[in-house]
Amino acid sequence: MRTSRSPSRLRRLVLPLAVAVLLAALGAPPARAAICATDAVPGATLLLPYFEVDLDHPNGLTTLFSIDNASATAVLAHVVVWSDLAVPVVNFNLYLTGYDVQSLNLRDLLVGGGLPQTASWGQDPGDAISPKGQYSQDINFATCTGKLPPPPMTADQLAHLQSALTGRPSPLAGGMCLGRNLGDRIARGYVTVDTVNNCTLRIPGDPGYIGDGPPFSGDLTGQNVLWGTWYIVNSAHDFAQGSNLVAIEASAGYPAAATAGRYTFYGRYDGWNGADHREPLATNFALQYAVGSTFHGAADVIVWRDPKVAQEPFACPAASGGPAWYPLGQQGIALYDEEEHVELGSPNFDPPPPPPVPFAAAAQRVRLGDGELPLSFAFGWIELDLNRPASGPNPASDPTASQAWVMSVQSSDGRFATAVDAFRLDSACAVHHPIF
Numbered sequence: 268m269r270t271s272r273s274p275s276r277l278r279r280l281v282l283p284l285a286v287a288v289l290l291a292a293l294g295a296p297p298a299r300a301a302i303c304a305t306d307a308v309p310g311a312t313l314l315l316p317y318f319e320v321d322l323d324h325p326n327g328l329t330t331l332f333s334i335d336n337a338s339a340t341a342v343l344a345h346v347v348v349w350s351d352l353a354v355p356v357v358n359f360n361l362y363l364t365g366y367d368v369q370s371l372n373l374r375d376l377l378v379g380g381g382l383p384q385t386a387s388w389g390q391d392p393g394d395a396i397s398p399k400g401q402y403s404q405d406i407n408f409a410t411c412t413g414k415l416p417p418p419p420m421t422a423d424q425l426a427h428l429q430s431a432l433t434g435r436p437s438p439l440a441g442g443m444c445l446g447r448n449l450g451d452r453i454a455r456g457y458v459t460v461d462t463v464n465n466c467t468l469r470i471p472g473d474p475g476y477i478g479d480g481p482p483f484s485g486d487l488t489g490q491n492v493l494w495g496t497w498y499i500v501n502s503a504h505d506f507a508q509g510s511n512l513v514a515i516e517a518s519a520g521y522p523a524a525a526t527a528g529r530y531t532f533y534g535r536y537d538g539w540n541g542a543d544h545r546e547p548l549a550t551n552f553a554l555q556y557a558v559g560s561t562f563h564g565a566a567d568v569i570v571w572r573d574p575k576v577a578q579e580p581f582a583c584p585a586a587s588g589g590p591a592w593y594p595l596g597q598q599g600i601a602l603y604d605e606e607e608h609v610e611l612g613s614p615n616f617d618p619p620p621p622p623p624v625p626f627a628a629a630a631q632r633v634r635l636g637d638g639e640l641p642l643s644f645a646f647g648w649i650e651l652d653l654n655r656p657a658s659g660p661n662p663a664s665d666p667t668a669s670q671a672w673v674m675s676v677q678s679s680d681g682r683f684a685t686a687v688d689a690f691r692l693d694s695a696c697a698v699h700h701p702i703f
Contacts, residue, residue: 302521302546303696309337309494310514311487312532312545315458316571316672317630319499320377322429322452329374332497332512334460339365341387341404342490343411345463347470348376348432350446351455352590353578353629356431357424359417360466362387365403377428377454380420390415410465432456436583443580444589447628457571457630460512462490472536472577477543482519487533489517489544499686506678508686513672517544523696528663530670530695535575539662547695548573548670552651554689556635556675558642566635566642567676568649569686570626573669575657578629591658594627598667598700599652604644611641626653632676651689652701670695 313334321327336342347358357376361369362385375381386396389407396416399405408415420428427439432455434448446456459471467486469476478484498509515532518524524531525541533543556566574592582588600611600623611623625639636642653671662668673689693699 302516302518302524303694305513305515305546305548305691305694307494307511308514308516309492311462311489311491311493311517312515313458313460313493313495314513314515314571314672315460315497316513316674317457317569317632318373318455318497319632320373320432320454322378322433322454324503325374326502328453328499328501329372330497330499331370331372332458333368333370333495334361334363334512335369335494336363336365336367336492337494338490338492339402339404340490340492341365341367341399341406342492343387343408343463343466344369344493345461345467345470345486347459347461348373348428349456349458349629350431350434351457351628351630352446352581352585352593353574353576354431354445354580355470355472356445356456357420357428358468358470359383360411360415360463361385361460362397362408362411362415364397364399364405366400367397367403373454377425377432380422380425380428382417382419384416386415387411408466410467414466414468429454434583434585437580440580442583444583444585445580447585447589448583455630460493460495462488462493464488471533471543477533477537479537479540479542482525482542482544483517485542487543489519491516505682506684508676508678508684510674510686510688513548515545515548518546519544521546530662530664530668530698532670534662535573536577539660547668548672549691549693550652550654550669550671550695551692551699551701552653552671552673552689553648553692554651554673554675554687555648556642557646557677558635565676565678567678568626568633568635568640569631569674569676570633570653571630571672572626572628572653573671574629575661575669576659594624595629595669596624596655597626597652598654599650600625601650602642602644602647603650604647608644610643626671650692650701654698654700665695665698667700668695668698 318330344361387408430437431445495512500507532545678684
């Protein structure tokens with residue numbers, strides 16, 4: 268797996284290290300924004316809302332992303348790869364010296380079985396694995412001894428990873444499934460990255476990962492220092508799309524992120540008691556699209572959604588034996604052209620249209636104009652209200668609230684492509700329930 272120590276295509280695309288060094292020299296601290304704003308500032312958790320990796324074609328789809336440390340302080344990050352139905356598949360730890368950057372190609376992990384090679388000072392006294400820079404801290408995390416740097420995955424572990432992310436039964440999961448089988452060999456899912464205080468083998472939902480005592484008494488910390496970028500690349504078709512990772516801030520003192528019954532990012536794993544202290548994302552979105560003129564190719568929507576339960580492996584296939592919450596619906600969808608004509612809609616329409624379910628999974632890319640998201644207009648915008656009740660407990664502050672992240676993706680005949688975050692019309696801290 269590529270790291271910041273090896274040149275890669277991603278390395279040439281991310282912010283040059285020299286800029287980070289200059290900021291350090293000027294004494295510039297990481298930026299901060301208001302909790303519940305989900306601005307592009309460093310956070311304690313990063314979300315890669317969707318990835319794709321073609322397991323069979325070296326020049327096919329792959330996803331690259333970087334994890335960056337915005338502070339001089341060395342930190343540990345815990346990475347979890349989830350299926351598109353929100354089942355954890357694999358997790359590992361990363362050590363970041365001050366101002367460090369780790370660049371990862373998910374093909375290296377999902378096809379080659381290689382985990383990123385990092386180590387704190389205690390496992391790397393010669394500074395050969397994770398060398399520090401002039402302005403960077405390099406310290407020892409004793410809990411990482413024997414865990415960093417990690418060994419390659421075994422053949423059984425790699426087979427489990429590939430089966431899980433393509434919706435096929437996995438022997439390591441007792442013949443159960445972890446994701447959707449869409450009839451191809453494209454691995455799909457999403458990734459979370461958390462700041463932690465030790466090289467943990469736990470994941471969100473495991474006892475001890477989110478502390479049940481004073482703030483940040485578990486593995487999870489509140490260090491708002493992580494930022495990064497991602498790119499989905501298809502060399503065979505000459506296009507790449509990318510954006511910032513979603514940075515989620517932590518605060519133990521802001522009521523919306525620290526009060527029992529409120530919606531927090533990891534609330535589904537701590538019983539909505541606020542112990543994760545992480546701001547939630549938005550629930551309502553607006554995005555533009557174009558499927559004509561300059562954009563001759565495709566218009567897609569990338570959507571990450573919160574199923575609001577801690578999902579375990581399930582009986583195959585997902586369509587019949589899958590999670591109780593699948594497929595996910597929504598409160599409303601409206602597609603407008605540039606003269607405000609509308610199609611689809613919500614149950615508030617009279618008579619109500621059949622309920623579309625285009626964003627049924629926890630992570631997906633949906634083609635505009637296909638299947639569950641028909642489209643008559645070549646140019647226009649979409650309003651999405653992705654709130655909906657869910658199985659199991661819900662946040663007392665608003666049981667129908669459901670956080671999400673939405674992106675508009677455009678491509679044109681292998682010549683260029685864009686990926687743009689949708690406008691957030693609210694926050695799950697204070698949900699807006701529109702009537703279309």
